[in-house]
Each structure stands twice: as structure tokens, then as C-alpha cells.
Amino acid sequence: MTSHFICGGWPLEPNWTTRGKVRRSLLRFLRSGARDERGAVAVFFAVALVVLTPLVLGALDIYMMSIQRSRLQDALDAAALYAARSTATDPADITAIGQKALNANIKLIPGAQLHGSSFNLVGNKIVAQAILEPTSIASNLWAHGNMTVGAEVVRSSMNLEVAMVLDITGSMSGQPIIDLKAAATDLVDLVVQPTQTPYYSKIAIIPYSNSVNVGSYAASTRGATTGAPKTVTGAVWKAAGATNKDITGITKANPAVVTVSGHGYATNDWVYIDGVKGMTTVNGRVYQITVVNTNTFRLNGVNSSSYSSYQTSSNDFVTKCAKASCASTITATAHGFANGDKVAISGVGVSFPNATYPYLDNLNGGGFTVANKTTNAFDITGAVSAGYTYTSAGKAYCGSYGCDYLVFTNADSPSAQKAHQISTCASERTGAEAYTDAAPTTALLGRVYPPASGNVCPAALLTPLSSDKTTLKATIASLAASGSTAGHIGVGWGWYMISPNFAYLWPSASQPAAYTKTDVLKVVVLMTDGAFNTAYANGVIAQDSGSGSGSATDHINLNATNGDAFTQATTLCQAMRAKGITIYTVGFNLGSDVAAQNVMNQCATDAQHVYLPSSGTALKTAFKAIAQDINSLRLAH
Numbered sequence: 001m002t003s004h005f006i007c008g009g010w011p012l013e014p015n016w017t018t019r020g021k022v023r024r025s026l027l028r029f030l031r032s033g034a035r036d037e038r039g040a041v042a043v044f045f046a047v048a049l050v051v052l053t054p055l056v057l058g059a060l061d062i063y064m065m066s067i068q069r070s071r072l073q074d075a076l077d078a079a080a081l082y083a084a085r086s087t088a089t090d091p092a093d094i095t096a097i098g099q100k101a102l103n104a105n106i107k108l109i110p111g112a113q114l115h116g117s118s119f120n121l122v123g124n125k126i127v128a129q130a131i132l133e134p135t136s137i138a139s140n141l142w143a144h145g146n147m148t149v150g151a152e153v154v155r156s157s158m159n160l161e162v163a164m165v166l167d168i169t170g171s172m173s174g175q176p177i178i179d180l181k182a183a184a185t186d187l188v189d190l191v192v193q194p195t196q197t198p199y200y201s202k203i204a205i206i207p208y209s210n211s212v213n214v215g216s217y218a219a220s221t222r223g224a225t226t227g228a229p230k231t232v233t234g235a236v237w238k239a240a241g242a243t244n245k246d247i248t249g250i251t252k253a254n255p256a257v258v259t260v261s262g263h264g265y266a267t268n269d270w271v272y273i274d275g276v277k278g279m280t281t282v283n284g285r286v287y288q289i290t291v292v293n294t295n296t297f298r299l300n301g302v303n304s305s306s307y308s309s310y311q312t313s314s315n316d317f318v319t320k321c322a323k324a325s326c327a328s329t330i331t332a333t334a335h336g337f338a339n340g341d342k343v344a345i346s347g348v349g350v351s352f353p354n355a356t357y358p359y360l361d362n363l364n365g366g367g368f369t370v371a372n373k374t375t376n377a378f379d380i381t382g383a384v385s386a387g388y389t390y391t392s393a394g395k396a397y398c399g400s401y402g403c404d405y406l407v408f409t410n411a412d413s414p415s416a417q418k419a420h421q422i423s424t425c426a427s428e429r430t431g432a433e434a435y436t437d438a439a440p441t442t443a444l445l446g447r448v449y450p451p452a453s454g455n456v457c458p459a460a461l462l463t464p465l466s467s468d469k470t471t472l473k474a475t476i477a478s479l480a481a482s483g484s485t486a487g488h489i490g491v492g493w494g495w496y497m498i499s500p501n502f503a504y505l506w507p508s509a510s511q512p513a514a515y516t517k518t519d520v521l522k523v524v525v526l527m528t529d530g531a532f533n534t535a536y537a538n539g540v541i542a543q544d545s546g547s548g549s550g551s552a553t554d555h556i557n558l559n560a561t562n563g564d565a566f567t568q569a570t571t572l573c574q575a576m577r578a579k580g581i582t583i584y585t586v587g588f589n590l591g592s593d594v595a596a597q598n599v600m601n602q603c604a605t606d607a608q609h610v611y612l613p614s615s616g617t618a619l620k621t622a623f624k625a626i627a628q629d630i631n632s633l634r635l636a637h
Contacts, residue, residue, distance in 0.1 A: 068109055068134045069147055075105035076117070076151045080128040083119050084153040087631045089195050095119050098128060109134075115146055124198045126153045158634045159520045160201040161465055161512050162191055165494040167528040167588070168460060169209040171548075172481040176529060176588065179616030183623035184476045187525070190627035192469050199519070201634075202467045202510070204497035205475050207460035208490030209483030210534045210541065210549070211425035211448045215461040218424040220505055223444045225422060227398035232348050234331030234377075235363065235390040237272070237321055244317035244354055249310055250279050256304035258289075259296050260318055267291045270321040272386040275354060278311030279304065286326040286384055317354055319386075326386035327371070327379045328363065332396050337378055341370040342399030342407035344419035345380070349392025363388055365452070367399060367407035367419035382407075382417040401538050406449040411543035411555035418553070420449035420540060423457035427536040428489055428568060430561045435571045437499040437579070447539040455483050455541070455550035464497060464510035484541075484549040487532035488569035491603070494524040495576050515579055521634055524576065525626060526603060527586040531596050532569055535560035566599050573603035582633065584626045587612045588619055 079101035088094045098119030106114065117130040128151045164184060172180060184205075193201045206212060214221055249259035258273075265271065267290045274283050282304070289297040322329065330345070337343060345363050352361075368380035399407030399419060407419045427446030428434065450456045459482075463475045496502045503511040513520040533546030541549055542560035549555070562568050573583055585600040590612060597612070604610045611622035 065134055065147065068112055068132060069149060071107055071109075072130055072132050072147070073149045073151070075102055075107075076128050076130045076149055077153075078102075078105045079117075080119065080126050080151040080153040083128070084126040087193070087634075089121060089193055091120065094121055094126065098126070102130065108132075121195075124154060124157065128152070157199040157519075159199050159513060159517075160191065160523070160630065160634050161204075161498045161520060162202070162523045162525065162630065163204045163206060163465075163494040163497045165206045165208065165490040165524060165526045166476075166479065167209075167485065167487070167490070167530075168207045168458060168479050168481050168483075169485045169529070170482050171485075171529055174481075175616060177479060177481045179619050180527070180588070181476050181479060182616075183620040185473055186620060187623045187627045188469055188472045188476070190624065191630055192467055192472070196467050200467060202465040203472055204465045204494075204510075205463040205472060206490055206493045206497060207458060207462065207479055208486060208493070209458045209481075210450070210455055210486050211423075211427050211457060212489050212493045213424055213458050213461050214426045214445075214493075215424050217462075217505055218426070221440045221445045222426055222447050223402065223440075225402065225404050227400070227403045229346075229395035229397045229404065230332040230335045230337075232330055232332050232345065232394045232396050235328050235345075235348055235350070235385075235388070237323075237326050237328040237386045237388070239320040239322040242320040242322075244319050246314075247273070247276065247316045247318055248312070250276065250282065250304065252279075252304050252307060252309060254303035254305055255290075255298045255300060256282070256302045256307075257292060257296050257298050258318065261295050263291075263295065263297060263318070265289060265291055265297055265320060270324055270326050271318050272321055272326055273316075273318050274387055275313065275316040276310065277313040277316065278309050279307045281307045284384070284387060286321060286386055288324075315354070321386060323379060325381060326384065327381045328385045329372075329377055329379050330396060331377045333376045335373075335376070335378060335396060337370045337373055337396075337398070339370055339373050339378075342417075343368050343370055343378075343380065344397045344399045344405035344407055344421075345385075346395050346397060346405075346421075348390065348394030350388035351391050352388055354387075361388070362386075364394070365419060367405075367417035369407075369417070401447070406539055408449075408538065408540055409557045410553050411557045412552040414557060416553075420451060420554075422539075423448050423450050425450065425457035426489065426493070427486070427539060428492065428562055434562055435568075435575050437495050437501050437575075439501040439504070446536055448536070449539045451550070451554040455554065458483055462493060462497070464506040465512060466510060484534040484545075485528065485530060485532050486534040486536075486565060487526075487528050487599070488535070488565045488572060490528075491524075491526060491569045491572045491576075494526060495572065495581070498522045498524070498581070499579075521582070521630075522580065523582045523584070523630055523633075525584045525586065525623075526573075526600075527588060528596065528600075529588040530590065530593055532565035532599065535562065535565045535568070537561045566595055569599050570602040577605060582609070582630075584609045584629075585611065586619070586622050586626075589614055 079098045082101035083098040086097050113133045115131040119128045131146050131148050133146045245260050251257045270288050272286050276283050287299040291297045363385045366383045369382045370378045371381050372379040397405045399405050405419045410416050410418050425448035427448045429445050433443035460479050498512045500514045534549045535542050537556050537558035540556035543555045544559040583605050585604040587600040590596045613619040613622045
């Protein structure tokens with residue numbers, strides 16, 4: 001079928017002979033025959049007139065019909081093509097678009113009337129029909145009734161895979177997250193078409209803050225955790241036969257001197273103090289001592305000059321520890337740990353019967369180093385774990401990367417060990433495949449060991465490619481703002497969700513197509529409201545992460561393995577573009593944040609794919625514009 005679109009306009013109108021000119025020529029011919037005075041000629045003319053007139057009129061009528069049919073066909077072809085190039089799927093919308101185009105294209109011969117037209121989407125075709133009552137010179141002599149013409153246009157389209165990478169960090173709290181939900185919902189409505197055959201249109205949603213929560217896909221993308229926990233059946237820190245002794249005084253001095261009648265301790269013993277009133281700073285801590293006399297001892301290295309004054313209490317006490325630093329001895333049959341291993345203790349039942357003031361359970365959730373191990377027991381060092389009484393069994397976990405817990409030295413205190421439990425979130429991949437979309441079977445993604453509170457793993461889960469608008473909208477509606485910003489991890493997972501190398505992970509309906517499939521458009525929409533301030537080392541936020549990435553006490557004392565989060569993001573974007581992926585960026589309320597603006601500009605396909613809205617209304621407008629552009633790309637291949 002030939003289209004008569006010229007530079008986006010309507011078909012040009014040819015300079016056809018009009019019906020009036022035909023009639024005038026015919027009348028001149030008849031008058032000249034009637035004036036001829038030669039008898040034979042007159043007779044011949046009369047006979048010829050009777051025979052030839054219907055033939056001449058019929059030929060002219062057929063010619064006129066041909067002209068009108070040609071005009072109608074051209075106009076209908078153009079209108080069908082116009083309807084096909086639209087994204088409309090609703091019958092009423094398609095009809096309205098087609099009819100408008102037909103009216104603009106058709107040029108009727110005077111007297112002709114358009115009696116009706118229809119435009120319908122049948123599969124991937126626009127099927128059009130128009131009915132015309134034509135003008136004829138000899139009405140009903142050679143041509144009878146209306147003429148009907150039809151047209152079919154295969155709707156040009158592509159399969160569509162879109163990954164929406166959405167910033168749900170703490171700075172998006174309040175109205176910003178509300179605006180984002182509205183904007184993202186609009187994009188779903190505009191991009192995901194009600195008809196999924198013969199071409200599909202699907203969206204994946206990747207909410208991110210300090211990481212991306214991969215939920216049930218954690219083991220398959222980051223690897224299963226290693227090291228089965230060992231059952232703890234005992235925990236002891238007191239010296240054999242040790243009892244709590246009453247404290248009757250503590251000096252404000254350097255070093256502090258403690259009075260305990262007949263204490264019975266020796267120099268270099270370790271003791272635990274709790275329950276003190278007034279000078280509460282000394283509570284819940286362990287000390288190595290130097291004996292002064294039978295009733296007093298010094299707390300080595302403790303300058304209490306600036307502490308509050310000691311107050312007499314019947315509840316304060318000191319207890320002798322069994323080992324240096326009050327290390328606990330853990331009983332766990334055939335535990336398999338070696339000296340120097342990192343371990344975390346969890347779920348062990350303990351009580352604090354002698355503590356008057358709020359205490360910290362430093363045993364459960366603490367990070368320790370194994371020492372003095374035997375087959376069925378080991379000491380734990382590296383943190384205070386005294387003051388408790390063992391009551392019930394719990395678990396001891398390995399504390400290396402890949403285990404259920406990670407024991408690490410925090411960035412705030414080089415001597416302090418912490419233990420964070422693994423989450424279902426993922427961090428950046430390291431090594432040779434850091435900036436590729438190689439399958440997890442080739443290189444695993446990074447784990448995340450977040451703190452128990454504060455900058456935790458975001459609750460919102462990613463959603464693989466889907467054409468189910470109800471599911472997609474429900475996911476968007478459930479988003480909540482919290483945490484710091486690891487935009488590069490969001491970028492990475494935006495890529496992975498439409499990468500054929502990750503396809504085996506997802507349900508069949510969510511599996512992206514191969515890069516080599518020519519009728520597929522792959523798109524990433526990256527949205528953020530500020531600086532990418534969070535990067536990782538060994539699954540914990542690195543010490544060189546930016547401001548706003550959480551407390552230094554929850555950071556590991558290592559720099560980010562892959563370096564700056566912005567650089568990681570732009571490197572990933574460059575690799576994506578090389579795969580033919582179209583990238584739109586939306587920087588929301590970035591203000592004067594040059595670094596954030598730069599990553600938006602450097603990640604996007606080009607300057608026309610960058611949006612920097614500064615209000616909720618502008619954010620919605622940006623998402624609608626992106627949706628419309630995606631649809632245009634889909635139909636203009």
C-alpha cells in the first residue's frame with residue numbers, strides 16, 4: 001500500500017477536469033451537429049447521436065467514478081496510516097483519529113457525499129473502510145449505488161521493556177514520595193498497553209535507597225550464606241566461685257580508686273562493675289586493677305576526675321572475671337571454629353539479676369574473635385560480654401563475608417568490633433564483572449550487612465518485568481522513604497532487570513528478550529533527588545562514603561572497593577548505552593548539586609533524555625513526557 005504523506009502533511013490535490021467542463025464540451029458538440037444543414041450528415045448525426053451519446057456519457061461517468069475512487073482511496077490510506085502511527089488502542093479513540101485524518105485528506109467532487117467510515121484495530125492491523133455516494137453525469141446509467149473502499153495498515157511497533165529505577169531515600173519523605181508515586185503511576189498507565197499481542201509492553205520497578213532489596217532472589221543473585229550456626233549450651237564470664245561484692249566508694253581521681261571491704265583481689269585481675277549511682281559512667285564496663293590494700297584497688301587507666309560523684313547504694317557491685325578483658329567462655333559441641341575466626345552470638349538466653357540501671361546485652365549481637373578454642377568450647381574476645389547470667393541455649397555464627405553475620409571493625413573506633421546480620425538487599429558487584437551485566441552464575445552480586453536500626457535495608461522489593469498494571473501500581477503505592485542513597489546500585493539493577501543474561505532468574509513472563517532481537521526496545525528511567533553518597537566494602541557501608549550515609553559506628557573501617565558511587569553509576573550507564581539501551585534521567589529538586597546534575601547528564605542517552613524538574617507538578621510532567629517519547633520510539637523503528 002502506498003502512503004501519500006508528504007513531510008508529515010496530507011496528500012497533494014491533483015488538477016482534475018471538473019464536471020462542469022465536461023458538460024460544456026458535450027453541449028458544444030450537440031449544437032454544432034444540429035446546425036449542420038447537409039441532409040445526409042444530419043441524418044447520420046441523428047443516428048449517431050442516439051447510439052453514441054450513452055456511450056460517451058458512460059465513459060465520462062466511469063472516468064468520474066475512477067477519479068472519485070482514487071481520491072477516496074488515497075485519503076483512506078493516509079487516514080489508516082495516521083491511525084496506525086498513533087498509540088491508541090481504544091476503538092473510539094482509533095475511530096476519532098482516523099476520521100479526523102480522513103476529513104482532512106479527502107477532496108470531494110461537487111455533489112459527492114461521504115456516507116460513512118470505520119477504523120478498527122484487528123490484531124496488529126488498522127482496518128479502515130469508507131463509503132462514498134459519487135457524482136455521476138448519467139445517474140444510474142452505468143454506475144449504480146455507493147462506492148466502498150478499504151485499507152489495511154500493519155501497525156508499526158516494537159516490544160517494550162522498561163526498568164523504572166526510583167529513589168526512595170529518606171530525603172524523599174513527605175510530599176516528594178507522594179509526587180513520585182503519582183508520576184510513576186502515570187508512566188505505567190501510558191506505557192503499558194491493554195493489548196499485549198502481537199507486541200508486549202512491560203515495566204520493571206527497582207526502588208533503591210542505600211541498596212536494592214532483591215527479596216527471594218537473594219541466594220540466586222548473591223550466593224547462599226555459608227557456615228551453619230552452632231548451638232550454644234553455655235556461657236560463662238565470672239571467675240570460678242566469684243561473688244558480687246558491695247562497693248562503698250569510688251574517688252574522683254586519676255586513676256579512680258574503688259573501696260570494697262575485704263575484696264580479695266590481686267593486681268592485674270579483671271573485674272566488672274555495675275549498679276553504681278551518681279558515678280554511672282563506670283557501669284557495665286570491665287577494668288584491669290592494681291591492688292592498693294585489703295579494701296581498695298585502682299582502676300587502671302581510668303581518670304574519673306570529671307565523672308559525677310559516687311552515691312552510696314545497696315545495689316552496686318563488682319565481680320571478678322575469669323579471664324582477661326572478662327572474655328566469656330562459650331560451650332558449643334563440635335563447633336569447628338579456629339582461633340582468630342570471627343563469630344557472632346545470637347539468641348542466647350541471659351538475665352541481669354544484679355543490674356539496677358539499664359544495661360547493654362553485649363553478648364547477643366556482638367562481634368567477637370575466637371581464642372583458646374577446644375573441641376567443644378572457645379573464648380570470645382573483642383567486646384564487653386559480662387554482667388549476665390546464662391539461662392538458655394542460642395546460636396554461634398561464623399562472622400566472615402558470606403556468613404549470616406559479618407564481624408568487622410567499625411570506622412568510628414579502630415578497636416571496636418561490630419556484628420551485622422545479613423539482609424536480603426544487594427550491593428555493588430566487585431571484580432572483573434563490576435561494570436557488566438554478566439549472569440550471577442559468572443560473578444555474584446554484593447551482599448549487604450546493614451545495622452539493626454537506622455540505615456537499614458529498604459523494605460520495598462524490586463518487581464521484575466510485568467504488564468500487570470494492578471501489580472505495578474500496588475508496588476508503587478507501597479513505596480516508603482528511608483535510608484541513604486546508593487544510586488549506582490539502582491542503576492545496576494535497572495540494567496539487570498532488562499538484561500537477557502539475568503533472564504533465567506525471573507518467571508517466564510518477566511524474562512527480558514535477547515539483545516539480538518530486533519523488535520525490542522529496552523529502556524531505563526533513572527530518578528534521583530540528590531547525591532549518591534553510599535558505597536560498600538565487604539557488604540558494609542564504606543568509611544569514605546559521603547555525608548548522609550549513616551553513622552560512622554555502622555561503617556566499616558575500609559574505603560569503598562569500587563570507589564566513588566557517582567563514578568560507578570556513570571561507568572554502568574556507559575556500558576548500558578553500548579548495549580543499545582535508551583536511558584532517561586530525572587533529577588528531582590537537585591538545586592545547585594553539581595555532582596548530581598553531572599551524573600544525570602552523563603548517564604542519559606543524550607541531552608534530550610535529561611529532565612531536571614524542581615516541583616511535584618514538573619516531576620509528573622517529566623514522567624509523562626518520557627512515557628510519550630517511549631511510545632514514539634516504539635512506533636518509529
